[in-house]
Amino acid sequence: MRILLAEDEKALSKAIVKIFEKNHYSTDAVYDGEEALAYLETGCYDVAVLDIMMPKTDGITVLKKIRAEGNQIPVLMLTAKSEIEDRVYGLDCGANDYLPKPFDSRELLARIRSITRTKTQTDTKLTVGNITLDRATFELSSPTGSFRLANKEYQLMEYLMVNPRRILSPEMLMEKIWGFDSDAEINVVWVYISYLRKKLTALGANVQIRSSRNAGYSLEDSNDQ
Secondary structure (H helix, E strand, O other): OEEEEEOOOHHHHHHHHHHHHHOOOEEEEEOOHHHHHHHHOOOOOOEEEEEOOOOOOOHHHHHHHHHHOOOOOOEEEEEOOOOHHHHHHHHHOOOOEEEEOOOOHHHHHHHHHHHOHHHHOOOOEEEEOOEEEEOOOOEEEEOOEEEEOOHHHHHHHHHHHHOOOOOEOHHHHHHHHHOOOOOOOOHHHHHHHHHHHHHHHHOOOOEEEEEEOOOEEEEEEOOOO
């Protein structure tokens, strides 16, 4: 899952990014509302975390603009304000939830899970063919064994399993998993595809990651031609 974090306090932003990445969420961090709007226009995020008090454009204005454009991405608002009227107004503008500062990392993660629950269908496990990916433990398993996937391996495998048989271009995977601000080269996608292919082979998987020349990669039944 990919998160856009818009928080102008850089120390807090870095701390939140670490929390998310430790829990296998890809995160892009921006520091003002104008940047948040520009990033959200790409449509490649699963959830947005917006601070209310941001320079250039505040979080409520960002929220109102994306909702007016029909963008229904789940939004968690961060706020130092505790007044009920402020929270009610934000919810009425389209926020999915509010989290007042300061907050505990466990509550932050619980609220992210809550507002994205319909998207992840509450089931923590994804299954394609004879392989299963456990979103709680980050384990990829088959009847013959299991591997605990590293951060980017997990995110890449999850994205492939959520989109079986769909060809995903290297550029799309780069944006979704590594993000716009990554210094990584495009060939890092092939490197991680290679890691996952080896694990699927070791697990005796009846699905495989296929390459389509000049197009991208897809998770397919091994028996399909």
